[in-house]
Amino acid sequence: MEDLLLYFAIKYNGNYTMIYNALMNNEKVYPWQVEECKENLNSKYTTIVSKDYPKSLKKQYYPPFVLFYQGDLSLLTDHVAADFRCIDENSRFYFNTKNEHLFIGVENHQDLALILSSYQDYSIHKPY
Numbered sequence: 001m002e003d004l005l006l007y008f009a010i011k012y013n014g015n016y017t018m019i020y021n022a023l024m025n026n027e028k029v030y031p032w033q034v035e036e037c038k039e040n041l042n043s044k045y046t047t048i049v050s051k052d053y054p055k056s057l058k059k060q061y062y063p064p065f066v067l068f069y070q071g072d073l074s075l076l077t078d079h080v081a082a083d084f085r086c087i088d089e090n091s092r093f094y095f096n097t098k099n100e101h102l103f104i105g106v107e108n109h110q111d112l113a114l115i116l117s118s119y120q121d122y123s124i125h126k127p128y
Contacts, residue, residue, distance in 0.1 A: 005048065014106070064107040
């Protein structure tokens with residue numbers, strides 16, 4: 001299920017309604033399509049069915065099916081999840097810092113690179 005969510009999140013740029021409809025309509029997905037998505041992905045991610053998916057996000061109305069992120073996922077607290085910023089009408093952006101560590105999460109994987117370029121000085125770019 002995680003792979004299927006990842007595929008639809010990439011295909012539909014994180015759009016909740018389109019992902020939901022694809023799941024409900026049993027949209028056909030071929031294994032090679034999923035593998036191609038995974039091979040081309042340059043970020044970490046968690047899905048709503050993953051063990052590490054933040055509980056704070058599950059409390060939201062229309063939680064992201066997939067959260068693409070860089071940094072320390074544990075920094076996504078209830079406060080941060082409630083205080084997200086909108087990139088546009090279909091994309092939310094989650095952000096937090098603590099002790100020079102940074103967390104950035106987005107619903108559309110293409111937004112991540114754009115946002116990361118704004119935070120070049122944080123330790124998010126250094127290996128932990």
